[in-house]
Amino acid sequence: MSVAVINYHHRMSRWQPDAQGRLAQAALELYVERGYEQTTVAEIASRAGLTERTFFRYFADKREVLFGGSSALQELLVSTVTDAPTSMPPIDAVAVGLEAMANLLQERRDHSLRRQAAIVANVELKERELIKLASLATALATALRTRGVTDLAANLTAEAAIAVFKIAFKRWIDPTNQRDLAALIRESLAELKTVTAEGT
Amino acid sequence: MSVAVINYHHRMSRWQPDAQGRLAQAALELYVERGYEQTTVAEIASRAGLTERTFFRYFADKREVLFGGSSALQELLVSTVTDAPTSMPPIDAVAVGLEAMANLLQERRDHSLRRQAAIVANVELKERELIKLASLATALATALRTRGVTDLAANLTAEAAIAVFKIAFKRWIDPTNQRDLAALIRESLAELKTVTAEGT
C-alpha cells in the first residue's frame, strides 16, 4: 500500500457517513428490485457496506427500515393541528393538518411511489403501514382533545381524517393521477361529508 | 402396555377431535397468562397435545391463531349489506351491516374480552388486527360498489364504517361499560355525522 493511499485513508473518518441512511436506501432498492421476502437483512447490510448486526442497531426489524419518516410526518400533523386557530372547528383543523402533510409528501412524490410499490407488494409491510397510520390517528385525537374536543368526537374525527388521507394517498400514488395530494384530500373530505350527510 | 389399555385406545379414534380448536384455545390461554412474546409455538402445541409442525398446518403464523373468526364476521357484514334494500342509502346499509356484526359479537362478549386483552398487550397482534379490519373495509367497499355506489364514495363510506366500529368496539370492551355494542355503534355513527357536518 502506497504512502498516498495511507494518507488518503488517514484523512477518512473511521466509518463511511450516514450508516442509517445507507441501510434505508439499500433496503428500499432491494425490496423494489426483488421483493421484501426475497431480500435478507444480510444482503441489505452488505449493500450498505455493513453487517447484519448493525442493521438491527438502527432498525427494530426488517420492516421498520421503510418507515423512518413517519415520526416527522406525525409531528408535523400534530403541531399543525395544535397551532390552528382555536375558533376553528375540529374537522377544519384536521383538514389543515392533512394539507400540511400533503405538502411535505408532494416534494418527494418519486420516493413515495417507490416506497409504496414495495409496501403494497407485501402484507407484512402493509401491516406496518397500518399501525403507523393508527399511531397518526391516536396522536391526532390527542391533539384534538387538547383543543377541548370531546373524547368520542376527537377519536372519530381523527379516524375519519386518517381514512380520508389513506384514500387520497392511494389515488395520488396511482400512476395515471396528475393531481396534487392536497387537492385529492380536499375532494375526499368533501365526499366524506356528502356520504355521512345522507341516510336517516 | 396391558390389553385393557390397548382395547381402550382401539376404541378411540386415532386422534383427539378438533385439533384446530384445541390449538386456538391453548394459544389464547397462554397469550393471556404470560403474554404473546413469552409464549412459544411449541408450548401452544404441547398444551393442545400436538406438535409445533401441526400448529403451522392449521395457522399461517403465530398471530393468525387469534383471528379464526374474522372471515365469518366479514361474510356476515358483506351479506347483510348486500341484502339490504336497494333503496337504502349507503350509510344506512353499512349501519345495518355493523349492527349484524354487533349482534354476533354480543353473544361472545367474554371471549372477545379475553382475546382483546391479549391483542392490546402486543403490537404484532395489533398489526394483525388492523389488517383484518382493513380487509373488512375492502370487502365492504366492494359490496357497496355492487349496490351502484361510486368508487370514491364506497371507499370512504367503508373506511368510515370501520372507524365507527373500531371506536365503538373499544368502548364496548371497556370493563366499566354496560351498554350493548349495537347501541355504541349507533352513538358513534351519530357522532361521526355531527363532526363531519361542522366546519366550512
Place this chain on the structure above:
DNA sequence: ATGGCCCATGTCAGTTACTGTCATCACCGT
C-alpha cells in the same frame, strides 16, 4: 504528544418462527 476513554461497528453463539420432506399408522372402502 500521549495516554486513555468513547462509541460505532464487528464477531459469534444462541433462540425461535417458519418451511420442506419423508415416515407413520389407524381408519375406511372394496
Place this chain on the structure above:
DNA sequence: ACGGTGATGACAGTAACTGACATGGGCCAT
C-alpha cells in the same frame, strides 16, 4: 384381508432477531 388416504410426527434447514464481548480509530484531558 388389503391397499389407499389423510392427519400427524420427526427431522433438518433457513432466516429473523438478541445478548455478550471484542476491536480500533477519534478525541479529550493532562
